[in-house]
Amino acid sequence: MEPVRHGSYLEVDLGLLKSNVELLRKSYDKNEILFMVKADAYGHGLISIVDFAFRECGIKEFGVATLNEALYLRDQLPEFTGEIYVFSELGLSFRDHREVYLHKRIIPVIARWPDLEAYLEDERTRSQLPLCLKFNTGMNRLGIPYDEVDKVIEKLNLYQKKSLFHLLTHFANGSLSMHKNNRNIWQRERFAEIKEAFKKANIILERTSLSNSAAIEQGIGKEETHIRPGLLLYGPSSLAPNIRSQSQWNGKVISSLKTYILHSFEVKKGDPLSYGSTPAPEDGVVAILAVGYGDGVSTAYQGTKLHYKGKVGKVCGRVCMDMTTVLFPVGTQLDQGDEFLIWSHEQEDIESISRQTKTLAYELVIQLTPRVSRIYRLN
Structure with missing residues (x-):
């Protein structure tokens, strides 16, 4: 165990996390929550946050960035039965990785053609592992190009895949106005077109989501089955300062x-x-x-x-x-x-430091090293 500082620590109030979840559910009462806990739960401590959110807040689905993060969760919380999605580093082209996904009940978010092809060509993976697809509607990072949806449908038909477990996309400019920013408008339109294409092809969409924290703050995505809050549930706002007044979020920094x-x-x-x-x-x-x-x-x-x-x-x-x-x-x-x-625990405190240091609120917590203990309270 790495030595820690005496008297310098990050106090994490789990009671505030529960309050934030309850506050979110008042606005999104018909949507399931896929809670993003990558990067050690944004610096708050992966195991403690997931364990509490699962047991005490009723959240059943969690998102991480890497397969190793997912494995760590499964190993450290053997009684945890929730779903874990891996969003970035999948490694589906490796057979041993595919076996891990199957045996550990971990869901890869497929966002690249090589991963989709590796998934479909392996009969066990294709028949036993939920198919989760992420499309690039304008973020231009990870995601199958939105204009290749027909090609995807053709491929799924070839392997007789008649349903998608989860269809996703991700906003590039979520911190800006969802109603005035052209890219945000385009991305919503493109996602709607992708859903319609699958519907016309008689491919069932079991779950859909597009709203990250900033979009949720603006009330976007209620027509989908899921929302994907990250920073939001930890408290700070994700919106740009010039539209912060438009935020519908009033949670506490945990x-x-x-x-x-x-x-x-x-x-x-x-x-x-x-x-x-x-x-x-x-x-x-x-x-x-x-x-x-x-x-x-x-x-x-x-x-x-x-x-x-x-x-x-x-x-x-x-x-x-x-x-x-x-x-x-x-x-x-x-x-x-x-x-x-x-x-x-007030939003303005951490957001003021964020503005002054020209650093994202995400970074202020994530960059805290293991020398700073995480101490958990339930007030």
């Missing part, structure tokens, strides 16, 4: 990043601070926080405003591997050993 004041001292304007000898911009009081880029609080935090007991400080000087220097106004009472909250 994580709170906490550290403590290791040391404090007074400085005069011009006194050098940290690596690079950054001159203090004004007289003040410095708090040395027991967290740095070795913990995932990156050098991008330089200049970021942080709050402590109603006072506003600013990260001054370069963030170090193990410590961060924050300058507060003259007279600020800084208590050594006192807890220091970098962000709370």
Whole structure:
């Protein structure tokens, strides 16, 4: 087990996760949730998040990026009977990989022709493994080209496949207006055309989904069987700042990043601070926080405003591997050993840091290293 920091940790409130799920279900009461938990559940801890979401929130379907993530879930949670979808690295061209999908009940999201052909040409895979297809309607990353749907139908007919377990696509500009952004409009139209093509070919679509977190925030995708929230259920908004006011989401951030004041001292304007000898911009009081880029609080935090007991400080000087220097106004009472909250459960906290560091809210949590313990609460 990797050594962890004393006093610096990510507190994850599982009660808030449950509240977020309940809030989402009020808006999407007829849709099933396929909860995205890739990248260690967006940095919150894969096993704890999936176990709680499955047992306490009633979520039965989860999405990861790689086969190894899916295997880790199955191995660590032997009593977990939910569905696991693998979205990126499939490896279906390898027979041993196909055997793993079959024996471990893992569903590959097929988004490339070589994977589809490997799936169809293997009789056991074709007859026993659910067929899940992702089409590229405009993201231009992974996905079978939308204008090749007839070719896909021809191939499925050749192997007498009369149904799809799940049909998906993914928005490229979900953080922008779903009603005004041309690409978002095109992608919705193309997905509708793909569904209609399968319908005309008498191929049954058991499940369909296109809405990620940003689309869900805008009320999109209720006509499909599923939605695929990722960041949304962890709390932060996925929308661009200029349309944030249009969000229909008011969930709570389930994580709170906490550290403590290791040391404090007074400085005069011009006194050098940290690596690079950054001159203090004004007289003040410095708090040395027991967290740095070795913990995932990156050098991008330089200049970021942080709050402590109603006072506003600013990260001054370069963030170090193990410590961060924050300058507060003259007279600020800084208590050594006192807890220091970098962000709370309010959306604005983490989104403010995201704006100031020019970093996605996703990244702020995901980049936290194993030195920062994940501590779980149920409040």
